[in-house]
Amino acid sequence: MDKRLVIDRVSFSLNGRDVVGTTHPGERLSAFLREKAGARDVKVGCDAGDCGACTVLVEGEIVCACLMPAQQAEGREVETLAGLNDDALMAALAKSFEAHGAAQCGICTPGMMVSAIALLRGTPRPSEAAVMDALGGVLCRCTGYRKIIEAVMAVGAEIDAQDPEGHTGAAIQRLDGADKVTGRERFGDDIAPPETLVVRVIRSPFNRAGFSFGNLEGWAASTSGIEAFLTSADIKGKNCFGVIPAFADQPVFAETEARFRGEAVAAIVGTPDAVRTFSDEDLPIRWEERPAALTIAEAMSNGAQLHEGRDGNIMCGGFVTCGLPDDALKAADVAVEGHFTTSFVEHAYIEPEAGFAEMIGGRVEVHACTQAPVMDLDSLEEILGLDRTQIRVVPTGCGGGFGSKLDISVQPYLALAALKTGKPVRINYSRTESMQSTTKRHPGEMTVRIGATHDGKLCGMVFDGLFNTGAYASWGPTVATRVPVHASGPYAIANYRADAKGIHTHCPPSGAFRGFGVPQAAIAQESLFDELADKLGIDPLEFRITNALQNGDRTVCGQVFEHGVGIKACFEALQAAWDAERAAAAVVNAQGTAIKRGVGVAGGWYGCGNTSLPNPSTIKAGVRADGQIVLHQGAMDIGQGANTVIAQIFASALGVPTTSLELIGGDTDVTPDAGKTSASRQTFVSGNAAKLAGEALRATILAQVNASEASKITSGDGALALRDG
Ligand code: FES
Ligand code: FES
Known part of the structure; x- marks a missing residue:
């Protein structure tokens, strides 16, 4: 294969400013925008034209930026969500999205809003059918689309005033909504600076196979742009992880036999160009396919x-x-x-697993999308063989999880690569890789x-x-x-x-x-x-x-x-x-046509929280010297609204407006463990922890000044004030 790089120059207008850069044949406009033009508000979910997360406007027309070669933007005008933020119509759309709760995890939101703007520019009052048609190319795994459609149709309509206290039970807007509707939210692949070294995992092409490596050192030393390779030999701790300690059985890298197609056996770390032009056949590895059992029988x-x-x-x-x-x-x-x-x-969240890691002061810091940052830290401690004080896990925005991002995925590869190279590294699973290797x-x-x-x-x-x-x-x-x-x-x-x-x-x-x-x-x-x-x-x-x-x-x-x-x-x-649906179906079915209508009913239940296990959650809160009330909220918000509802519960218990709080999210250095975001536990478990924290803080504040139970607490203007109730 001829891997020579053919470099071309491309220039176009991006959100009203001129962009000039080099590109190569086949480079996607989405990649160029994100890596060479700083437009991280353009998201990538599939790189195949299927999800619409990468939707931008080119000459006012909606385009999947992952399907357009960057060269085709030459001389044209490209618009993305962030560039439209000053546009009055976009501001109205953003308000409507926030008011309708149309952005949940937010990973699809830039593509949705850009598609909606293209429609609204020509049709200020679109019908529902027109909205559905205009947004039809963008997938959302969180909202069920209803709220998005309503938000687009309601642009410009009056928005209900919010309850000023915003306490439990009040339907307030998401506290973290503004970043989602402006494209500022940073997901797993949005942290790494351009040109960061890339980690690429090498995976088994067989359902079951033995394997052995040839001269990996020689290959890495003679391959331009490759900084390092990783195998199980690089693991100083245990080459094993699992979410339930007694059943931990999964290696970070298989050692002699891969047990499923897509299992990791090694990883390479290199410059973006070196990894882009790398092909699995380049690596000196011998496979021996073995009979596999794919069914229970x-x-x-x-x-x-x-x-x-x-x-x-x-x-x-x-x-x-x-x-x-x-x-x-x-x-x-x-x-x-x-x-x-x-x-x-398959969970099919729009954001594939992604993250970034770097060495800071001799410690390894991992930024990745996750549902369970402290569980990630627990696993990394075991795998890396490091004291946990030497590791920091900072969750990024999480573009959907639905359970699968409870297990670690990219985290060990990032940490191992940062430790081995001493340099910042990034990883972003392809859609295929995500589907092959995660739960x-x-x-x-x-x-x-x-x-x-x-x-x-x-x-x-x-x-x-x-x-x-x-x-x-x-x-x-x-x-x-x-x-x-x-x-x-x-x-x-x-x-x-x-x-x-x-x-x-x-x-x-x-x-x-x-x-x-x-x-x-x-x-x-x-x-x-x-x-x-x-x-x-x-x-x-x-x-x-x-x-x-x-x-x-x-x-x-x-x-x-x-x-x-x-x-x-x-x-x-x-x-x-x-009764009404059954009667309507009976009328349809009496017509004797081939298509029949059925009506069904079903019930369901399941326990909230960990099964037969303790369900701990810790919420930390306090008051800074300037009177600002700070809530450390470590329950991962993967779109379900934990950032808002837990803050509401805390604010209700403390007796202050919800919007007066400063929120600090998950970060294993500063925010305690609120447990994993799974099994519908966060509102109930972390919510109750927040309630206790709010009550405790209120009691402490009142006791400091011997104030009555009915006192009103206000924070702002550099001080905390109490007024007798
Ligand atoms: S359609 Fe472009 S990333 Fe999915
Ligand atoms: S809000 Fe649409 S995918 Fe999460």
Whole structure:
């Protein structure tokens, strides 16, 4: 392959200023804008024209900057979100986005807003269909699009005044919204300066393969622009990580055998040009492909054992039983049985894993997108073999996570490369790399039997589930233990047995993804409920209302919720819509056309927070000498709003307006551990920590000046003031 660099000059107008730079054939406009023109507000989600995150305007027309060669911008006018910030129409759109909560994680927001501006310039009052059409090329994984569409349609409309206190329960705008709607938010790949050394991970091209290296030193020394290579030999601590310490089993670099396609075996560190022109075939590495077990059946029958001590490739299992389920099923008036298979699901956040690391004062600092900065620090401490005081983890903005960014990904490669080269380094997974190497939703194989009596009461259930946890454990133990607890759904079943196991295969690791296996189990259980209702001649909604848990009922684990069980009320609230939709569907279906309409109902539940584990969270707050109240909020906001809601809870407890707080986010040097952002725990757990912190700070302040309980605290103008209430 001819790797000579052909350099060309390109000049164009970017946001009204002239840009001149060198480019090479094939360089994407998105890359040029981000790396050579400082336009980090242009985001990259796929580099393939699929996600629209890179949308810019060229001569006023929307363009996927990742699909346009930089040379094609020659002599043209390019506009990005940051350049439009002074534009009155963009300012109105930004206000509307903030007012409608249209930016959640914010990674799609620049592309959305630029696309919307192109529409609004020609059509100030667009129809919903026109908005949907204009934004159709930009994907959003957070909002469900509704708020974005409403925000675009409402540009220029009056915006409701915000509650001045902004306390718990008030629908205020996101406290971190302004950075998202102006393109200032910095995500994982937005930290590194241009020309920073790039880390590129070398991955197995086979599902299972032995491998050995040739003369890596010689290759690196003779290859221009390559600064270093990394293998397991560079790991001074443990070449092993995992989110559940007792099950930690994943190497940073495989040592002799790769257990899944996409597993890391080495990494190179080089200049951007050297890494760009590098091809995997250049590296002296010999592969020996081996038979792989890709399905649960293969792994449990004749598949090679992936991990010592996990016979039959069974990682672990969970089990819950109560009553006499087999007897109950025999005695049931009606019983149904089904086998259900679910597939891998990719999280598909718009921001692939990315980050930056550098050595500062002899310590290694890692900036990366994550859902769990302190867990990242814990892992790095083990892997690097360094005292944790020598490592700092600073989370960047997180462009979606949905569970997968709970596990470390880029962090060890960044830290190892910074330590080895002593220089700043960056990494940005390609979409392919992200999909190959990071965790997925567990595929499930489930066999379920459920019985009921003539009056529609559930009497027994037996659930058997096998879950493909891939080559490494990740959150597989959580799935194996959480599924049996929740496979009943939010229903009262006196006789129950559920068994779930995680099975290792030569697939990518399965991990955390909304519900930890519970949605898979719900597909099986809810489908069989419909069959049961059908056989009993009972309306499916009524069947669920009859069996829904209520206050004081005992769950299949024997837990009794004394209050707050709302599932029956939820189902009952659906009654009118259910009746109307069923009637409408009956009319459509009576027409005898090929296309039929169905109406369904399903319930679901899962525990909030860590499964069967402590759920600690620490929130730190205080008052600076200038009277400014500071809240250290380490619960990662991945778009769900933790930065705002936890501040609201704290401000309510302290008795000050939410907007008067100074927020300091995650940073393992200065902000305590609020635990990981997963399992819907942050509002409840960190929110309660914030409440306690607010109450404690209030009590401390009042005690200092012997003020009454009803005193009003205000902060500002360089002082903290108290007024008797
Ligand atoms: S469409 Fe360009 S980055 Fe996805
Ligand atoms: S706000 Fe759209 S992807 Fe997160």
